[in-house]
Amino acid sequence: MKILVCISKTPDTTAKIAFEDNNKKFAADGVQWIINPYDEWYALVRAIELKEADASVSIHLITVGGADAEPILRKALALGGDESFRVHLENGDAFQVAAQIAGFAKAGGYDLVLTGKETIDYNGSSIGGMIAELMDVPFLSHATQLNVSGGKATAVREIEGGEETNEAALPLVVSCQKGMAEQRIPNMKGIMGARTKPLKVVDADTTAALTSIERFELPPAKAGVKLVPADQPEELVRLLHEEARVI
Amino acid sequence: MVLVFIDQNEGTIKKSSFEAAAYGAAIAQQTGKTAEAILLGDTPADADQLGNYGISKVHVVNQASLKTMDAQVYAQVLQEAADTLHAEIIIFSNNTTAKAVAPRLSARMKAGMVSGAIALPDTTNGFTVKKSVFSGKAFAHVNILTDKKIIALNPNAFAVTTSSGSASVHPLECSAVQPAVSVTQVNKVVGEIPLSEASVVVSGGRGLKGPENWGFVTELAGLLGAATACSRPVADIHWRPHHEHVGQTGLAIAPNLYIAIGISGAIQHLAGVNRSKTIVVINKDPEAPFFKAADYGIVGDLFEVMPKIIAEVKRIKGVA
Ligand SMILES: Cc1cc2nc3c(=O)[nH]c(=O)nc-3n(C[C@H](O)[C@H](O)[C@H](O)COP(=O)(O)OP(=O)(O)OC[C@H]3O[C@@H](n4cnc5c(N)ncnc54)[C@H](O)[C@@H]3O)c2cc1C
Numbered sequence: 001m002k003i004l005v006c007i008s009k010t011p012d013t014t015a016k017i018a019f020e021d022n023n024k025k026f027a028a029d030g031v032q033w034i035i036n037p038y039d040e041w042y043a044l045v046r047a048i049e050l051k052e053a054d055a056s057v058s059i060h061l062i063t064v065g066g067a068d069a070e071p072i073l074r075k076a077l078a079l080g081g082d083e084s085f086r087v088h089l090e091n092g093d094a095f096q097v098a099a100q101i102a103g104f105a106k107a108g109g110y111d112l113v114l115t116g117k118e119t120i121d122y123n124g125s126s127i128g129g130m131i132a133e134l135m136d137v138p139f140l141s142h143a144t145q146l147n148v149s150g151g152k153a154t155a156v157r158e159i160e161g162g163e164e165t166n167e168a169a170l171p172l173v174v175s176c177q178k179g180m181a182e183q184r185i186p187n188m189k190g191i192m193g194a195r196t197k198p199l200k201v202v203d204a205d206t207t208a209a210l211t212s213i214e215r216f217e218l219p220p221a222k223a224g225v226k227l228v229p230a231d232q233p234e235e236l237v238r239l240l241h242e243e244a245r246v247i
Numbered sequence: 248m249v250l251v252f253i254d255q256n257e258g259t260i261k262k263s264s265f266e267a268a269a270y271g272a273a274i275a276q277q278t279g280k281t282a283e284a285i286l287l288g289d290t291p292a293d294a295d296q297l298g299n300y301g302i303s304k305v306h307v308v309n310q311a312s313l314k315t316m317d318a319q320v321y322a323q324v325l326q327e328a329a330d331t332l333h334a335e336i337i338i339f340s341n342n343t344t345a346k347a348v349a350p351r352l353s354a355r356m357k358a359g360m361v362s363g364a365i366a367l368p369d370t371t372n373g374f375t376v377k378k379s380v381f382s383g384k385a386f387a388h389v390n391i392l393t394d395k396k397i398i399a400l401n402p403n404a405f406a407v408t409t410s411s412g413s414a415s416v417h418p419l420e421c422s423a424v425q426p427a428v429s430v431t432q433v434n435k436v437v438g439e440i441p442l443s444e445a446s447v448v449v450s451g452g453r454g455l456k457g458p459e460n461w462g463f464v465t466e467l468a469g470l471l472g473a474a475t476a477c478s479r480p481v482a483d484i485h486w487r488p489h490h491e492h493v494g495q496t497g498l499a500i501a502p503n504l505y506i507a508i509g510i511s512g513a514i515q516h517l518a519g520v521n522r523s524k525t526i527v528v529i530n531k532d533p534e535a536p537f538f539k540a541a542d543y544g545i546v547g548d549l550f551e552v553m554p555k556i557i558a559e560v561k562r563i564k565g566v567a
Contacts, residue, residue, distance in 0.1 A: 129350030141347035162435035210359030230547025246504040
C-alpha cells in the first residue's frame with residue numbers, strides 16, 4: 001500500500017500574528033515554523049503506525065510551497081516516511097494546492113491520501129475534500145480512527161452531533177484529527193536518517209487560483225477586564241444579567 | 248440566484264442553517280438576486296419556516312442514498328441541482344457536513360470558495376469575503392475570482408433578523424448516485440447542545456482538579472442552557488470527552504458568552520475562544536493570561552466562588 005501524507009508548514013502556535021506590506025503579507029520575521037499539528041500528530045503518525053504494522057506500506061510526504069518549506073519536510077521525515085516531494089508553488093490558493101497534490105497522487109497510484117482536518121493558519125478545511133473531488137475518490141472527513149485491510153478503509157468520523165463509522169474501498173482521501181494517533185517526538189536516529197532521505201522538487205502545473213487574499217486585519221484590542229471581588233460573586237451574576245445581558 | 252444548503256438533524260433544521268439562510272437572503276438583497284434553499288433527504292417539519300429568514304423556495308431532493316451524508320454523492324447532487332436552478336452563489340453553514348461537501352463542490356464546479364466567513368461580502372470592488380484566520384487571531388479579506396461562488400458561514404457569526412414570510416417546498420429531481428462509502432454505525436449524542444452552535448458555553452480547565460468536580464461546570468451549564476467545553480489537557484487526561492476540547496487544536500467557537508473556570512488561558516486555548524462576544528474568567532491566579540482576554544473576571548478560588556455563583560443564578564432564574 002502506498003500512502004501519501006500532505007504536510008503543511010504553519011507558524012508555531014505561540015507565534016505573534018502581525019502583517020506587513022499594507023497588511024497584505026504575514027510578517028514572518030523571527031517566526032518559528034512547525035508542521036501543521038493535524039498533519040503531524042494525526043495524519044503522519046497514523047501512517048507510520050500503519051507501516052509499523054505492515055512493512056510493505058510505503059509512506060511518501062508531499063508539500064506545496066517554496067524552498068523555505070523544506071526544513072518542515074525534513075522534520076516530518078525525522079518522524080517517519082520514506083521519501084518526500086515539494087511541488088514548487090508559492091502562495092497558491094487552496095484549489096491550486098489541491099490540484100497539485102491530486103495530480104501527483106493520481107500519477108503516483110497512491111492508495112491512501114492523508115491530510116490534517118485543517119491548517120492552523122488559514123483554517124480552510126478544504127484541501128482534503130478538493131483533492132478527493134479532483135481524484136474522483138471518496139473523502140472520509142474529520143476521521144478520529146482509521147484502519148486499512150483487504151483493500152478497504154474503515155474510519156470513525158465526526159459528524160454533526162455525533163460520530164459514524166464508514167467503510168470504503170481504496171483509493172480514497174482521509175482528513176485526520178484528534179483521536180487518530182498520539183503525538184511523537186523524533187529520536188536521534190530519525191533525525192540523522194532524515195538528512196539522507198530523498199526530497200525531490202516537482203514543478204507545479206498551471207492550474208489557476210479561484211480566490212486571492214486581498215488583505216489581513218487584526219481584531220480590535222479588548223477594552224480590559226472588569227474584576228469583581230471574590231467575596232461578591234453575586235455581583236458577577238448581576239453584571240452578566242443586567243449589564244452585559246448575556247444570561 | 249443565491250442557493251442556501253440546509254442541514255438537518257433528526258428531522259429539524261439546525262440553528263446554524265437558519266443563520267446561513269438569513270445570510271444568503273442578505274446577500275441576495277445586496278446583489279439583486281433571489282434566495283432559495285436546498286435540502287437533501289426527507290423534508291424536515293420546519294422547512295416552511297425558512298420563509299421567515301428570507302427564503303422564497305425550498306428545493307428538496309429526496310433519494311434513499313441521501314439519508315446518510317457521503318461527500319462525493321452530495322457534491323454531485325448539489326452540482327446538478329445548482330446547474331438546474333442556475334445558482335450563482337451557494338451558501339453553507341461552516342459545520343462538519345459543509346467541511347466535507349463544500350470543498351468537493353468547489354473543485355467540481357471550479358467555484359472559488361471562502362470557508363469560515365464572518366461577514367457579508369464587500370461587492371464594491373470584486374467580491375470580497377471576510378474570514379477568520381490564524382485560529383481567530385486575525386481576519387483575511389478573500390476575493391472570489393470566479394463567477395460561481397461558494398461561502399461557508401461560521402456559526403454564531405451573523406446576526407439573524409427574521410420577518411414573517413413563507414417558503415414554498417418543491418421536490419427536485421436529480422440523477423441517482425450510488426455512494427461508494429457505506430455507513431456501518433452511527434452514534435449521535437442526544438440531548439446535548441452542540442458546542443459549535445451554543446450561544447453560551449461553560450468551560451473547565453485543570454484548575455478543577457478532577458472529573459469529580461465537574462458538577463460546577465455541568466450544573467451552571469444546565470441552568471444557563473449552555474454547552475460544556477474544556478481545555479486540551481482535560482480531554483487528554485480523559486476527564487472529559489475529546490469533542491469538548493476547544494482551542495487551536497480543538498474546536499474553535501464563538502458563543503455570546505464563554506465562562507472559563509480554572510483555565511489559565513494559554514495562547515493555544517485563547518485561539519479557539521477569542522471570538523466569543525463576552526468572556527468571563529474565574530481563576531485564583533491574578534497573573535493568569537486569560538484575564539487579558541476577558542471582559543469580566545473574579546480572582547478567587549473556584550471551589551469557594553462557584554457554589555455562590557450557581558446559587559445566585561438559580562435565584563435569578565427562579566429555580567429552587
Ligand atoms: C501546539 C499546541 C497546541 C495546543 N492546543 C491547545 C488547545 O487547542 N486547547 C487548549 O486548551 N490547550 C492547548 N494547548 C495547551 C495549552 O498550552 C495549555 O497547556 C492548556 O490550555 C492549559 O490548560 P488549563 O488551563 O486547563 O491548565 P493549566 O495551565 O494547568 O491551568 C489551570 C488554571 O487553573 C487555575 N486554578 C487552579 N486551581 C484553582 C482554583 N482552586 N480556583 C481557581 N483557579 C484555579 C490556575 O491558576 C491555572 O491558571 C496546546 C499546546 C501546544 C503546545
